[in-house]
Amino acid sequence: MPTVIHVSPHPDDESIAAPCTLLALRDAGWRVINFAASLGRPEVHARREAELRAALDVAGFELHTSRAAISRGDDLGSSRKALSFELITLIRDTGAVLVVGPHARDGHHGHQTVARAIRQAVWDAPRPVTWWMWSIWADLPRPTLVAECAEKHLDLGREMLDCYPGETGRNDYRRMQESLWTLNAVRGVEKAFGFGSAPDARLRGITHAELFTEVRAVRRRWQVAAPRVLGAPPTLPGDTGWRDLDDISLLSSTRLRPLYQPWMLSLSARMGWPGRYDEFASRPRPWRQLRRVVPAAARSAWSRAWEKPRRS
Numbered sequence: 001m002p003t004v005i006h007v008s009p010h011p012d013d014e015s016i017a018a019p020c021t022l023l024a025l026r027d028a029g030w031r032v033i034n035f036a037a038s039l040g041r042p043e044v045h046a047r048r049e050a051e052l053r054a055a056l057d058v059a060g061f062e063l064h065t066s067r068a069a070i071s072r073g074d075d076l077g078s079s080r081k082a083l084s085f086e087l088i089t090l091i092r093d094t095g096a097v098l099v100v101g102p103h104a105r106d107g108h109h110g111h112q113t114v115a116r117a118i119r120q121a122v123w124d125a126p127r128p129v130t131w132w133m134w135s136i137w138a139d140l141p142r143p144t145l146v147a148e149c150a151e152k153h154l155d156l157g158r159e160m161l162d163c164y165p166g167e168t169g170r171n172d173y174r175r176m177q178e179s180l181w182t183l184n185a186v187r188g189v190e191k192a193f194g195f196g197s198a199p200d201a202r203l204r205g206i207t208h209a210e211l212f213t214e215v216r217a218v219r220r221r222w223q224v225a226a227p228r229v230l231g232a233p234p235t236l237p238g239d240t241g242w243r244d245l246d247d248i249s250l251l252s253s254t255r256l257r258p259l260y261q262p263w264m265l266s267l268s269a270r271m272g273w274p275g276r277y278d279e280f281a282s283r284p285r286p287w288r289q290l291r292r293v294v295p296a297a298a299r300s301a302w303s304r305a306w307e308k309p310r311r312s
């Protein structure tokens with residue numbers, strides 16, 4: 001029986017990001033383990049754990065609970081290391097071949113911490129483990145896997161999320177769950193297969209979907225899978241379905257953002273470009289243009305400094 005580990009940064013993420021896909025794997029005979037990376041803030045642990053257990057009872061998934069601290073103000077670096085160690089131990093003990101979890105740029109610090117822990121575990125795993133990345137709080141940069149949701153799984157997914165009154169009462173995540181399924185089916189297929197690809201025969205009739213980016217590490221090399229629709233029963237790509245990763249930013253977290261420094265933005269504004277570093281970098285011979293701009297900027301700063309102050 002193949003095993004999949006879903007890594008859920010918070011209780012309820014499994015019910016929003018990938019419930020239909022995990023249920024389809026369960027129906028196909030997979031062992032589904034939900035690795036609950038955290039239970040939220042300490043004062044709500046009991047309530048959130050009870051909600052999580054109720055949701056997993058509906059789904060028929062196993063639970064592995066960790067109590068990592070991934071809230072704002074926690075030591076996220078230590079939590080990442082601890083989670084990574086715990087996950088790699090679980091992968092080894094269960095023989096899991098698939099990990100499902102957040103993308104490194106999912107727009108929540110806790111989700112990003114968990115994604116970095118997964119990235120390390122997948123990289124260090126003794127044999128290739130496939131990682132399906134999803135994103136709830138940000139757009140998935142390059143989806144490659146479209147999983148159509150079956151009607152019965154949509155109903156179960158809704159029922160799972162209904163087990164979280166503490167969360168859905170605070171903010172109506174049920175509407176987000178429905179919207180993501182719809183958005184993935186309409187926009188996601190265009191992003192995965194290229195604009196203009198719908199309606200493709202493979203995609204016709206998909207009204208609800210979950211989206212993933214499918215990667216793995218083989219002998220210290222990252223690979224990304226070719227775009228595909230997840231079949232029924234769901235399978236992993238064969239060895240010919242992979243190619244070497246051509247864009248490392250697919251795996252990177254928000255920590256690369258300092259590339260966009262304020263001085264670069266002001267420089268490109270001065271040069272009449274709309275504030276984009278990549279346009280600056282893609283111009284032919286940018287340094288020649290820079291040589292023209294810097295003296296001009298220095299001259300104008302100099303003349304401003306010598307302007308007579310206006311009398312009021």
Ligand SMILES: [Zn+2]
Nearest residue numbers: 009010013111
């Ligand atoms: Zn979350």
